[in-house]
Amino acid sequence: MDFNVNQEQQQFADALRRWVDKDYAFEKRRSIIHSEAGVSDAAWAGLAELGMTALPLPSSAGGFDGTAVDMLLVMQELGRGLVVEPYFATVFGAKFLTLAGGHEAVLEQVAAGSLKLACALGEHQARHDLFDIATTATGSGNGFVLDGTKTVVMHGAQAGSLIVSARSSGEQRSTDGISLFLVPVDAPGVSIQDNRTIDGQRAATVTLVQVVLGAEALIGQAGQGWEILDAALDYGATLLCAEAVGAMDAIFAATLEYLKTRQQFGAPIGKFQALQHRMADMFIHLEQARSMAMLAAAKVDSDDVAERRRIVSAAKARVNQAATFVGQQAVQLHGGMGVTDELPAAHHFKRLTMIALSLGDIDHHIERFIAQPGFLPLETV
Template identity: 70%
Template sequence: MHFNFTPEQQQFSDALRRWIEKDYTFEHRNKIIQSEQGVSDQAWATLTELGMTALPVPEEQGGFNGSAVDMMVVMHEIGRGLVIEPYFATALGAQFLKLAGGQESLLEQVAGGELKLACALGEKQSRYELFDIATTAKANGGSYVLNGSKTVVLHGAQANQLIVSARSSGGQRDTSGISLFVVPADATGVSRREYRTLDGHRAADITLENVELPASALLGKEGAGWDVLDAAADYGATLLCAEAVGAMEALNEATLEYLKTRQQFGVPIGKFQALQHRMAEMFMQLEQARSMATLAAVKVSSADAEERRRTVSAAKARIGQALKFVGQQAVQLHGGMGVTNEVQAAHHFKRLTMIELTLGDTDYHLARFAAQPGFRKAA
């Protein structure tokens, strides 16, 4: 089966790659990482100008109504170029707004690049189980009061609005009783502790202390947020799969180029058959990952929740295995230089490591895949 991008998808890909190669070079990216803000307003303005912020937004709110396959094209280039801007966090937040409905104004701001979002979902005890929520949301007349803490919120300090999961009823690990809220990042009672992650991105731990919100801040229905949360998390995992494929592709290219130029015993080390075999295996791992990322992008919008969960977890698990192999082999083939910050391959390896740990690692998704109905035959 042949999978070809449409002319519009190819245009998005080409435009983004040209900008990265010309203006978002490895050296420029390193300067952004070392800056106080950790992201670039100029780069964000360019992403907006190229239509990237409008891509996932419905046409009615000024967007292009891009599908997960359209977003796969963009995330692939972001992975290749090691873009550290808060694009993934905002796209994931926009998915929450779309699934919940009734947030047209915010989506318009996302499309115009005026609004950056972050998703405050994980807590210190929850690991990858996003239904394990200790943060509380208490109804108080016509408003809600939130209390709790969220950890490792990607680009939480750069966001204008936070998508927060909280428990309005039920036990701590119940899927029922979960509510979702849009919380202004500068709301009274919100504090953010920012730090740099392994891959150069920025994250924050967020504390909510008696944060009072109007009823309009509620996404969807009170206590019925799990289906939206589960579906949006799968969408986010699908975007990460596409980013990982782009990063692996660039890492393979850099490793191959290094084998062609690094000499030992008077010949390029790429002439050695043992290293050729390792590069061939890296290529096979990449192509299998690419196929699974494509399948996840096609199936993530399926009306059948079981099929969506099964496919996304299969993709995230398989790509987790592939990125570990490709990353480790690339580092070894580069030798000691493969772990230095001066070499771009090291940064790709670090980003791949973080992708594997975000929204469920390989072991988590293998277990989730096996837990889906129909995996085990009845005795």
């Protein structure tokens, strides 16, 4: 399989890297994450001007029909630059609308950068099983009434609308009976509590109390939202894999530079063979993660659902392992400096830790991989 990017893709990635270097330098980012809003309207406008908000959306909604491979390059640069703007949350939410069809007017706003989205999918009892839904959607006339609480909604307080999963029928852990809704954050009955996460991003707890929605808020068909939810989750996991690779690229380069300059016993510590071995191990983990992220991007839109699930889960499990290893090794090789707020490596480490726990940890995706058709367990001797 050819994983070489074309000239247009590389130019797009290069433009984003230049923007990050110029307008989103590390000190600028630190000032943003410590601000009350936690995000920057100017930075969001910059991303929209570069075409990032339009890239993954369909041309019918003013987008560029960007593929997951296009997004691979974008997310790598955002990971490398530690960008905390609600870009992932927005394109992740837009994927639900794209998969379901319709909602063109909303997607046009997203493409133009005038609307941010967030995905309210998780609940306190669900952990990584996002089909475990206690939030209810009760039919009322031509619409629905939503009640429930959604937890760890990334950039929920910064969004204009939420993608909300709710149960309109069936048992709490059933994949049948799941409905998806587009909910304005200012709808009566919606309350949002914003918090800053350890990696400098924002997450919210969203409470829904007797939220009345019209039929137009429904995404797809009532009670049949699992296929859309499952496909969108794989897309989101693929984007996180790409972001992790970008963050690992940056933390690996920073660690290598540190080993070249830090002196001990009259020589750079990078000359010590034991540390060279550790850097070699980090490089192997990074390159394996890069290969799996590329494979996931190439296959996430596959019509073969079992293949998509298998490859994305294999990629997310391997990238999670690499993110944990590379991040921890980098912190140790930096010594005490590796955990200081003034050092970018510490922030990359925190972001890698969060990615490894987002949309499925290692155990979750290994179990999901094993559950797919065609997996052959080792024979018991």
